Amino acid sequence: MNSIQFIKTDDSSTGLYNEDVKDIYHSKTGAKKESLEKFIIPSNLYYFEEKLKRKIEILDICYGIGYNTKTVLEYSRKKNINITCIDKDKSLAILSPMIKDNTEDNELRIFIIEMLKSNGIKSSDMYDVLDKYCTLKNIDFFIDATIDFKACLNNFPYKYSAPVNENQKLHNIYYNYISSSMERSQNTSKYKNCNLTFIFGDARGIINNLNNKKFDIIFLDAFSPQKDPTLWTYNFLSKIKTLMHDDSILVTYSKSTPFRSTLHNLGFNIRKTFINNIDMGTSASLNNSSLISNITDFDLSLYKTRSGIFYYDNNFSLTPNEIINNRILAQNSSDRVSHTKFLKKYY
Numbered sequence: 001m002n003s004i005q006f007i008k009t010d011d012s013s014t015g016l017y018n019e020d021v022k023d024i025y026h027s028k029t030g031a032k033k034e035s036l037e038k039f040i041i042p043s044n045l046y047y048f049e050e051k052l053k054r055k056i057e058i059l060d061i062c063y064g065i066g067y068n069t070k071t072v073l074e075y076s077r078k079k080n081i082n083i084t085c086i087d088k089d090k091s092l093a094i095l096s097p098m099i100k101d102n103t104e105d106n107e108l109r110i111f112i113i114e115m116l117k118s119n120g121i122k123s124s125d126m127y128d129v130l131d132k133y134c135t136l137k138n139i140d141f142f143i144d145a146t147i148d149f150k151a152c153l154n155n156f157p158y159k160y161s162a163p164v165n166e167n168q169k170l171h172n173i174y175y176n177y178i179s180s181s182m183e184r185s186q187n188t189s190k191y192k193n194c195n196l197t198f199i200f201g202d203a204r205g206i207i208n209n210l211n212n213k214k215f216d217i218i219f220l221d222a223f224s225p226q227k228d229p230t231l232w233t234y235n236f237l238s239k240i241k242t243l244m245h246d247d248s249i250l251v252t253y254s255k256s257t258p259f260r261s262t263l264h265n266l267g268f269n270i271r272k273t274f275i276n277n278i279d280m281g282t283s284a285s286l287n288n289s290s291l292i293s294n295i296t297d298f299d300l301s302l303y304k305t306r307s308g309i310f311y312y313d314n315n316f317s318l319t320p321n322e323i324i325n326n327r328i329l330a331q332n333s334s335d336r337v338s339h340t341k342f343l344k345k346y347y
């Protein structure tokens with residue numbers, strides 16, 4: 001993640017930009033706000049909290065710096081949740097508890113640190129990542145506690161001084177991290193019935209190995225299909241379908257036509273997420289009574305145009321460019337009407 005830039009978004013939470021992919025990780029209008037509006041609310045979290053007598057199982061595909069996981073934990077009423085977090089970039093997960101993310105919940109930060117630790121992330125890994133990214137240039141994107149936390153990770157002598165105001169937060173984080181009170185804090189923490197499993201690597205291979213596990217809510221927060229269609233292909237979405245119960249909900253910010261037409265073809269009910277009357281994302285389920293489809297005849301006709309042609313990656317082995325180029329070839333040789341002609345005809 002050398003090519004990452006930190007950005008302050010409009011709700012004061014930190015966003016990232018990737019120079020390699022030339023894509024943003026988070027909306028400039030607010031990374032935290034985006035997570036709440038495009039992921040947590042459309043996931044119908046409270047429906048599952050009311051209905052299920054067991055822990056809610058969530059799959060967070062593309063954890064990044066963890067907005068969707070953090071926000072769902074924060075907004076959950078029962079806090080009885082297991083989340084499987086996947087990303088190919090381990091460094092981002094390590095940064096996730098220390099980033100300024102418009103969250104005051106210190107317990108949540110400590111919980112994530114504990115979960116990273118229990119998932120095998122060593123102090124030295126955390127130190128290396130923070131040393132690299134929490135530099136003078138980026139310091140404003142990290143919570144104040146980061147510097148002291150970094151010092152603790154590097155085995156600086158820990159000197160207790162009575163915490164004051166902001167420092168209390170700071171103090172708690174590294175004190176809880178290095179001391180045996182960590183276990184105690186876990187038992188009294190409001191997140192004591194939550195668990196995070198981190199799996200780092202290419203999500204295509206990882207979901208292939210999740211075997212018979214099923215999830216109630218799946219967040220799909222990959223880079224946009226136009227830039228990197230790897231996690232939007234017919235093959236990947238077919239695999240996702242096998243990880244869902246009939247009433248599970250898949251949620252994403254994407255409103256792309258090939259993505260929605262693939263979902264439609266796979267038998268999903270599709271609901272467009274409207275924010276201020278603008279189509280801003282998608283939720284989908286095979287059969288959930290709380291998800292009422294709002295796609296129109298126009299949408300269905302659009303899926304039949306060239307722009308509705310799917311992305312394919314049969315063996316989960318193609319590069320983004322190969323997937324994009326194969327689709328262009330399929331579009332060029334298709335006898336379907338083009339998007340432009342369809343719009344002219346329709347209006």
Ligand SMILES: C[S@@+](CC[C@H](N)C(=O)[O-])C[C@H]1O[C@@H](n2cnc3c(N)ncnc32)[C@H](O)[C@@H]1O
Nearest residue numbers: 025062063064065066067087088089202203221
């Ligand atoms: C839009 S960002 C996700 C933002 C994230 N949800 C957050 O709250 O910060 C896309 C993420 O997808 C990850 N990613 C891209 N391709 C991937 C792949 N094939 N497998 C796993 N993760 C991938 C990137 O490392 C990046 O963190």
